[in-house]
Amino acid sequence: MKKVAALPTKADVCNVPCFDHNKVGQIKAALAKEEKKLPELAEFYKLLGNTTRLKILLALAQGELCVCDIAHVLQLSTAATSHQLKLLRNQGWLSKRDDGKMVYYRLHSQDLLKALKGDLKMLEERLG
Amino acid sequence: MKKVAALPTKADVCNVPCFDHNKVGQIKAALAKEEKKLPELAEFYKLLGNTTRLKILLALAQGELCVCDIAHVLQLSTAATSHQLKLLRNQGWLSKRDDGKMVYYRLHSQDLLKALKGDLKMLEERLG
DNA sequence: TTCTCATTTCGATAGTTGCGAAAATGATAC
DNA sequence: GTATCATTTTCGCAACTATCGAAATGAGAA
Numbered sequence: 001m002k003k004v005a006a007l008p009t010k011a012d013v014c015n016v017p018c019f020d021h022n023k024v025g026q027i028k029a030a031l032a033k034e035e036k037k038l039p040e041l042a043e044f045y046k047l048l049g050n051t052t053r054l055k056i057l058l059a060l061a062q063g064e065l066c067v068c069d070i071a072h073v074l075q076l077s078t079a080a081t082s083h084q085l086k087l088l089r090n091q092g093w094l095s096k097r098d099d100g101k102m103v104y105y106r107l108h109s110q111d112l113l114k115a116l117k118g119d120l121k122m123l124e125e126r127l128g
Numbered sequence: 129m130k131k132v133a134a135l136p137t138k139a140d141v142c143n144v145p146c147f148d149h150n151k152v153g154q155i156k157a158a159l160a161k162e163e164k165k166l167p168e169l170a171e172f173y174k175l176l177g178n179t180t181r182l183k184i185l186l187a188l189a190q191g192e193l194c195v196c197d198i199a200h201v202l203q204l205s206t207a208a209t210s211h212q213l214k215l216l217r218n219q220g221w222l223s224k225r226d227d228g229k230m231v232y233y234r235l236h237s238q239d240l241l242k243a244l245k246g247d248l249k250m251l252e253e254r255l256g
Numbered sequence: 257t258t259c260t261c262a263t264t265t266c267g268a269t270a271g272t273t274g275c276g277a278a279a280a281t282g283a284t285a286c
Numbered sequence: 287g288t289a290t291c292a293t294t295t296t297c298g299c300a301a302c303t304a305t306c307g308a309a310a311t312g313a314g315a316a
Contacts, residue, residue: 018196018230018292027187027201034186038179041248049174050304051166058162059155067262068146073155080306082263092254101261101314102146115250120169122243126220146261180274195293208275210294229283229292257316264311272303281294286287 047091048116052076053084057093061113064097064106175219176244180204181212185221189241192225192234 048054052074059065059073071081085105088094093112097104107113176182180202187193187201199209213233216222221240225232235241 018194019200020197023193024197024200027190027193027197030190031183031186031201035183037248037252038182038186040251041244042177042179042182044177044247044251045173046177049170049172049177051170052305054166054170055159055163058159058166062155062158065151065155066146069148069152069155072147072152073159077307078262079264079308083306086263098314101259103262109254111250111254115247116169118246119172119243120165122239123168123172124165126237126239178274205276206293207277207295210292211275214294226283229290231293260313260315262312262314264309266309267307268305269307270303270305273301274299276299277297279294279296281292283291283293285290 044091047087047093050084053088054116056081056084056088057107057113057116060094060105060107064104066102066104068102070105172219175215175221178212181216182244184209184212184216185235185241185244188222188233188235192232194230194232196230198233 055074056070059070065073067078067081067085070085071078074081074084076084085094089096089105093108094105095108097106183202184198187198193201195206195209195213198213199206202209202212204212213222217224217233221236222233223236225234
């Protein structure tokens with residue numbers, strides 16, 4: 001019966017004639033497994049959905065940099081830069097190295113960069 | 129002189145001693161080319177930074193679906209579903225096919241799905 | 257101590273988002 | 287024609303989020 005939680009009563013009979021029980025059930029089943037990973041994937045994409053953070057990643061692709069120099073590349077305050085770096089660090093994409101007063105950041109691995117370049121290439125190559 | 133717009137005067141002499149002119153200049157030059165593509169890339173990631181839209185894409189990976197069935201898979205109203213579909217369509221990732229009153233959506237190509245699966249795999253495989 | 261680079265906390269503002277309600281569209285059926 | 291149906295669109299909002307400045311705090315260097 002009630003497969004749809006949001007529409008408690010007569011959802012499948014009266015309100016939504018086009019609703020195909022079987023198909024929807026099938027799709028839901030197929031999605032069930034992948035569904036668990038979607039929040040993490042979405043968080044990942046949210047993190048990358050920002051030009052400042054993308055710029056940081058591309059800058060660090062050139063080698064490690066101190067916060068101050070990153071800030072100058074971004075033309076941003078060190079506080080704001082530090083905040084963005086923290087977001088990237090929190091999801092495990094950056095490593096830091098302390099050297100006296102300075103802190104140097106670098107990419108934790110090349111995997112992210114590879115994915116990023118792959119996506120960019122896909123965007124550039126598509127027709128429409 | 130004034131390379132940094134946000135810090136009009138004496139930015140490079142007094143306020144920011146750690147600032148390495150050469151390095152920053154190098155990085156900026158290296159980024160110049162890729163920088164133009166970043167807004168588009170960020171828009172792409174923003175679009176994917178949402179579990180509902182990711183779910184739509186995975187659902188359509190199974191084959192074309194009408195709005196109504198997608199809405200049921202998502203447990204969302206048709207209006208809300210239509211809105212999300214439009215966002216995906218606007219960036220060229222979906223095609224639609226009219227059949228009488230119904231409208232069927234499908235993935236415009238498999239490229240997006242491939243990229244998505246690639247990113248997901250990368251997330252799953254990383255150590256940290 | 258004092259200076260410096262970096263981080264963190266707080267706060268505010270600006271901006272975005274996701275969706276409901278309702279009107280509009282466009283096709284079918286009667 | 288009218289009625290109905292699936293979808294789209296417009297409007298608007300309430301809630302959430304993001305980004306950053308200012309200032310306090312850490313932590314190392316001199």
